[in-house]
Amino acid sequence: MRSESLDFLRTYLNNASPTGFESSGQQLWLDYVKPYIDEYYTDVYGSAVAIINPEAKYKVVIEAHADEISWFVNYISAEGLIYVKRNGGSDHQIAPSMRVNIHTKKGIVKGVFGWPAIHVRDAAKEESPSLKNLFIDTGCNTKDEVEAKGIHVGSVITFEDEMIILNDRYVVGRALDNRIGGFMIAEVARILKEKKKKLPFGLYIVNAVQEEIGLRGAEMISRRIKPDVAIITDVCHDTQTPMYEKKTQGDLTAGKGPVLTYGPAVQNNLLDMIVETAEKNKIPFQRAAATRATGTDTDAFAYSGEGVASALISLPLKYMHTTVESVHKDDVDNVIKLIYDTLIQLKSGHDFRYIK
Secondary structure (H helix, E strand, O other), X not given: OOHHHHHHHHHHHHOOOEOOOOHHHHHHHHHHHHHHOOEEEEOOOOOEEEEEOOOOOOEEEEEEEOOEOEEEEEEEOOOOOEEEEEEOOXXXXXXXXXXXXXXXXXXXXXXXXXXXXXXXXXXXXXXXXXXXXXXXXXXXXXXXXXXXXXXXXXXXXXXXXXXXXXXXXXXXXXXXXXXXXXXXXXXXXXXXXXOOOOOOOEEEEXXXXXXXXXXXXXXXXXXXXXXXXXXXXXXXXXXXXXXXOHHHHOOOOOOOOOEEXXXXXXXXXXXXXXXXXXXXXXXXXXXXXXXXXXXXXXXXXXXXXXXXXXXXXXXXXXXXXXXXXXXXXXXXXXXXXXXXXXXXXXXOOOOOOOOO
16 A cells, blocks of 8 residues: 555544544545546535546446444533443443544544443443443533533534554554545556556546445436446455354455455346456455345445446444454455556447347
8 A cells, every 4th residue: 555545544543534524534535535526516516426437438446435333422411521422333232431533513522431440330230331321421510611612412422543554464543434445446447547548438436425324425426427336345244353153254364355245236237247356366356145125325326326336345443333443455456456456457338238
């Protein structure tokens, strides 16, 4: 990974981009990708679309989602303690003792998820963290003091942390799900530009919002673009660490390559093309199976309009929805390479229908 790309990734991951409040992250992403594209636009909820060859009739999407899980202020007690509700799939188990940033119009207010000391807890009756007992302490003693800082019901809260590199092998941080995807599709655009590759179709590089609460950004933007093909990238679970059951959750390993998913939402002819591309270019890959849905923006694109030939290339991730989400650098490079190699062999007008 080149140093300039790593610097962008660090800035992009460290910036907060909670569901419904993605604009600052989207601006960072657009600023990075602009030198490699012809034009761009955003929609009313913040999804960003960077385009190469906007005049082309045949449209190919590569897509990731920009939002991260977070919390909302739900109640402020008379004593100045803040109680929360989820914005997306935030994990109550990891919250105690975590530092947080509360985002207000006056700026960021620091806080901590407090928790009773081990000395005063009765092990036999010990409560587990839940939305009923989790609270944030901002150092204020009254509700009025909290509100004077600009905090109100509906203020969004993110965990405070920074990206690190673990053993020169893993990128670790908050919100790799799925800003690492936005990074990878931006890198595809950069490589196309630097290698002076001319595509015979329009390429729409999409960073969609609001995936974490139901694929909403992808639903909206897919109707606007009306693509012919969509290749989605997201994360999936590395299942090698404790408490995973491979018989039900698959046998996937960070460092062994991108994961290609089979399932009804995935168009098999497009998937076969991606598999053949990986084999031809000696890109390692793994396989996974989905049931009714992939649970990613693939579903939104596949079932948009009259249907879009869609496929999913996933990045194995450890510790999803925590502040230490971890991906292997080799997998990041190989997802970028697989998307790039698939694009440069794709012909304009390719008909993916099963029956012709």
